[in-house]
Amino acid sequence: MVAKNQNTTTKVFPVLGMSCASCAGSAENSVKHAPGVINASVNFATGNLTVEYQPDMIDAVKLQKAVQAGGYDLLIEDEINQQDTLEAIQAQKFKQLKIKTIWAIILSLPVVAIGMFFMNISYANEIMWAFATPVVIILGKDFFVNAWKQAKHRSANMDTLVALSTGIAYLFSVFNMLFPEFWHQRGLHAHVYFEAASVVIAFILLGKLLEEKAKGNTSSAIKKLMGLQPKTVMVIQPDGTETQVAIEQVTAGDIILVKPGEKIAVDGLVTSGSSYVDESMLSGEPVPVLKKENEKVFAGTINQKGSFQFKAVKVGKETMLAHIIKMVQDAQGSKAPVQKLVDKIAGIFVPVVMSIAIITFILWFILGGDNGVVQGLLAAVTVLVIACPCALGLATPTAIMVGVGKGAENGILIKDAESLELAKRINAIVLDKTGTITEGRPQVLDIRWLDKDDSTKDILLSIEKQSEHPLAEAVVKHLAGVTATTSSMFDSITGKGAKANHKEETYFVGNRKLLTENNIAVADDLLKQAHEWGNQSKTVIWFANSKQALSVIAISDKIKETSVQAIQEIQDMGIDLYMLTGDNETTAKAIAQQTGIKHYKAEVLPQHKADFVKELQRQEKVVAMVGDGINDSTALATADVSIAMGKGSDIAMDVAKMTIISSDLTKIPQAIRLSKQTVATIKQNLFWAFIYNLIGIPVAAGILYPINGFLLNPMIAGAAMALSSVSVVSNSLRLKWKK
Structure with a gap:
């Protein structure tokens, strides 16, 4: 990293090939030490590198090479194509992972069946070896590759743990299968642990598949926000002609035509015409807003039935929609995955287990007498087998899987x-009002008719059916059982309401101002009711003929x-x-x-x-x-x-x-209650996973041998490992029956 002493550029690039939080740290360090880089940060949750650099000293290609030197890759395409390319890569990765997981499970089933129930059949070891080999070498290859990358950077993670335990179990089993007499000559039986190697890989692949599926939805929200902006707009040229241009070509000062139903492309000011615009994406309120001359309009909002022209004021990254997209990206990028904690634990756990295995072998070699080498090798392998990360790896995901399933059963989807x-x-807890506390759609709560005479409601329905105003839709829905009559000379009065003629009489629907301007009388009981509803925060509209108000209508967004x-x-x-x-x-x-x-x-x-x-x-x-x-x-x-x-x-x-x-x-x-139950289960699972290792590893190393001559057999260690996994899964399943 260099000092910031001249003009710099900050860009975001997707990082490819990361499998854990430790990978993010490695990739970050690779970039930080490149000449010309001011600052760099890799977020594993979003898979992005945010880098500030001096463009005269380093460019995107050199940044890519720096990341590649750390064992990863950088996507440096332009922003237009970057998202599509990244989605294609992620889709391909998920597809490959899914195929690997399915095959790992299929191939592991016969190995488990033979290892547990049919060990005495002819060629049992050879059959298990045939099924386990493709699981370990082909389907589990990435674990070994990633573990090697971590080793080169002097770090360790869950991949290291998986590669170490499955690799040792597999190689030890192959040796015992090919050279059983080595142990027989020493009075020992040659056991194999193919089932441990293949099942661990199958389980971890399944966990990674579920993780990738959850992470796959991260960019969809940003993509949909971007989809709120149209690809092209209609620009009015100085000579009055209309020209359709790409959104990228719009500049501040352009006059843009917006037709009914179209999305507004950029922020601006209305220059002519008027319409109601749905701004719920900004305000969250369900009622569209009337836009007249000199009123502001915003990118991403949707024009209703009218048409108008506006002058572009803010375009591209300056629009309010662009700012919302940027803020969502920043907020999402600040989140870290839960697996980071497990990786940190694994980073400490793996070196400790390896050290114990080595120390175990050395102590047996020095103190074990004639069989010190054999007993030491067996004890070291037993330590590595019993320290298999299956229980540790399953502790969190199994509880999460059950908790998420329990939530889904109760109508709570957890991502x-x-x-x-x-x-x-x-x-x-912060609650939005509209659509969260309330129903989110305006509806007529009540209508008070003059002298309880509703004989003109068919005329009211006729007028509201012709109106563009959003509140008119609420009235139409409320009068669904009424048959509309015919009315003529309909006229929408901007900002006030509408009027129409029926049998030589003029009828009005709108606000109180509309009635006042037309000298329409309002009865005291209707006026009193209107004031009462107004104090209750309900929207009030009036229906009248040319002489008097016929009814007052209360419209509101109902509380759920x-x-x-x-x-x-x-x-x-x-x-x-x-x-x-x-x-x-x-x-x-x-x-x-x-x-x-x-x-x-x-x-x-x-x-x-x-x-x-x-x-x-x-x-x-x-x-x-x-x-x-x-x-x-x-x-x-x-x-x-x-x-x-x-x-x-x-x-x-x-x-x-x-x-x-x-x-x-x-x-x-x-x-919230489900969360408390799930977290309690995770803590119980991690407790049993670590207690199992705290007790099992010293016993596997031979700590009881000087006391009572007990030396743990690797086969028993394999069974203990399997038992620890069963206990963790069983404990997680208890969540299903909790209320």
Whole structure:
């Protein structure tokens, strides 16, 4: 690494060939020491290298060579093609891993069957050798290759543990099969351990397959966010002609035409026309916003039925959508996999086991007498066999698999082990309002008719069916059983409502301002009802003829039936609860009071949600973010535990590490309880895995021999290893029957 003394460039490159957190460290060190590099960081969770360098001293090709020198590779294609190439590589890797796992399991089954039940059949050893060899040498090749890479960098991980134990067990078994008389002449029986070697590789491959499947969804959220921006736009030239151009060619100052149903390409200001724009990806609120001249529009939002032109102000990486994408990428990249802890343990465990095996052989050689060499070799091999990482490797994944399965049965989809582990420590939960606490769709709650006369509701339906306004859809749904009459001369009045004629009478639907401007009288009982609904944070619209108001309608986003119960249950668990919403203060306060929420913030933008999560984290809180919209994606990615509502946007579900399928908030306390049970099981599993090694390794080394003459047979060591794995799996399965 060099001092920062001139212009530098910071870029992100995907790193290929990493299998664990230790690999990330090795790749990072390879780049850090390259001339011209200011700083480098490799994140194993995202598989990316973020490097700051001096372009006049080093370029992408030289960075790639530096990484290749460490035993890995760097994808240096341009950004346009990089994502597609990376996805193709990952898909191919997953396919190959799946094939290897299936074949490893198929080939290991007969080896286990013979080793456990049919050891006395003719050519038993040879048959097991024939089945185990392709598992170890072909299907398990990557473990040995990665272990060699780690050895070259003077480090060790789970691959080292797998390669060491399976390699020793396999080679020792081949020797015993080919030269059994070596042991017979010394009064010993030549045992083989082919089943131990093949089964360990099959199990570890299965674990890696599950890990790759979970990691494969990481980039899909970013891809969908990028998909919110159209590929081409219609630019109005100075002479008035329309030209379709690629999004990359749009520059600030261009006049862009947006037609009904189209996505807005860049941030800008409306210059002519008007329309309602769906900005739920920013605000999370279900009601589209009216855009008139000089109003701001944002990339990724969706135009409704109108058409307008706007001037491009911010393009490319400057748009709000681009900033959201960048923040989600940064937040996702800051997360580390749970396997990192296991790799750290393995990094200490492997050298210790190797040292014990070597010391065991040396002590037997010095103190063992005539058979010291033979007994020492047997004891050293027994240490390596009994220290097989099967129990250690299965301790976490089996508990996670059962815990995730248990969650799925209860409508809780959990994407990774880290979130399941962290959920038990949650002491602050941030809730989005719309679609999370509420249903997320406007609906008519009530209609009050003048003198209880609803004979004109068919006219109301006729007008609302012709209206473009989003609230009109709620009225149409509410009057689903009514047959609409015919009306003429429909006219949409921007920002106020609409009017139409029926049998020589004019009818109005809209806000109070529309009625006032047309000198329409409002009865006291309707006015009183409107004020009451307004104080309850409900949206009020009016229906009137040319003389008087005929009805007042209350529209609102209904609170879910289970929200109040869930909020009470969460707060009873001692967890701080906060509601954030882009809605106004009156509505937010009303919702908070109705649900019993003590802390809330109104008129919150997406980036402010993420900032609020970070502020809680600075207070050393473990924060869960619960949301359903694109506008929540940054905060979801920033939170320690991210939970999406299943009926919300696909992007929110992709970013989140947990998804509540039913969008029922009562599932959140269930998820926390499941986390506590799963983590307890993981701790029990790791305890038994380490206790097994703490007791088994010294016994295998011969610590009891001076006391009572007991020397552990390698075959018994193999059985003990298998028993430890069975106990770990059985303990994990107990989760299934817990409530």
